[in-house]
Amino acid sequence: GESVGLHLPTLSVQEGDNSIINCAYSNSASDYFIWYKQESGKGPQFIIDIRSNMDKRQGQRVTVLLNKTVKHLSLQIAATQPGDSAVYFCAEPAGGTSYGKLTFGQGTILTVHP
Amino acid sequence: DAGVIQSPRHEVTEMGQEVTLRCKPISGHNSLFWYRQTMMRGLELLIYFNNNVPIDDSGMPEDRFSAKMPNASFSTLKIQPSEPRDSAVYFCASSTLAGTDTQYFGPGTRLTVL
Numbered sequence: 001g002e003s004v005g006l007h008l009p010t011l012s013v014q015e016g017d018n019s020i021i022n023c024a025y026s027n028s029a030s031d032y033f034i035w036y037k038q039e040s041g042k043g044p045q046f047i048i049d050i051r052s053n054m055d056k057r058q059g060q061r062v063t064v065l066l067n068k069t070v071k072h073l074s075l076q077i078a079a080t081q082p083g084d085s086a087v088y089f090c091a092e093p094a095g096g097t098s099y100g101k102l103t104f105g106q107g108t109i110l111t112v113h114p
Numbered sequence: 115d116a117g118v119i120q121s122p123r124h125e126v127t128e129m130g131q132e133v134t135l136r137c138k139p140i141s142g143h144n145s146l147f148w149y150r151q152t153m154m155r156g157l158e159l160l161i162y163f164n165n166n167v168p169i170d171d172s173g174m175p176e177d178r179f180s181a182k183m184p185n186a187s188f189s190t191l192k193i194q195p196s197e198p199r200d201s202a203v204y205f206c207a208s209s210t211l212a213g214t215d216t217q218y219f220g221p222g223t224r225l226t227v228l
Contacts, residue, residue, distance in 0.1 A: 036219075043222050044205070102217060
């Protein structure tokens with residue numbers, strides 16, 4: 001049969017709007033989560049991380065929220081800019097707490113329109 | 115500080131040829147990871163090393179793929195013989211064993227096998 005590529009979730013926003021990118025993780029024992037940004041033609045770039053003993057962590061224009069009850073992670077970007085256009089990945093340690101090996105989500109495509 | 119360095123950035127080769135991809139991790143990082151990214155399968159971990167020792171190579175597709183890390187500042191990923199289905203972007207990433215799993219990615223090598 002014919003192979004198909006990954007169908008990534010997409011989010012389109014206007015410049016200046018706030019963006020929210022969601023991620024459902026699989027392992028309730030995971031103690032650490034990371035968000036990466038990948039621009040076209042580049043490698044994934046670390047944005048922000050959060051440990052499981054926290055519900056919220058803020059960076060510059062970005063906030064990560066963690067809801068352990070429903071195993072949900074979100075990345076909020078304030079005042080989204082065209083330079084924020086990229087694919088965003090969440091990641092968690094494979095096996096929950098193992099150092100080194102990460103499991104990446106499939107990614108969300110964010111497009112920011114001027 | 116220099117990030118993860120990969121070479122070459124682009125490689126075009128013919129089926130059956132040997133391909134060697136190179137990576138220099140961030141100085142002081144103990145762990146090194148090789149990933150492959152395609153539209154079909156997303157970001158896949160191939161193999162990772164801790165302190166130059168291969169820890170998990172379960173993601174290596176088949177015997178045509180091999181990876182070495184002769185010292186803390188250099189690693190290679192070799193494909194012999196290469197096949198068109200190996201065409202992908204190959205990323206190297208490194209991290210410390212200091213308590214988090216944050217991995218820092220290189221710019222990638224775009225491999226095209228004709």
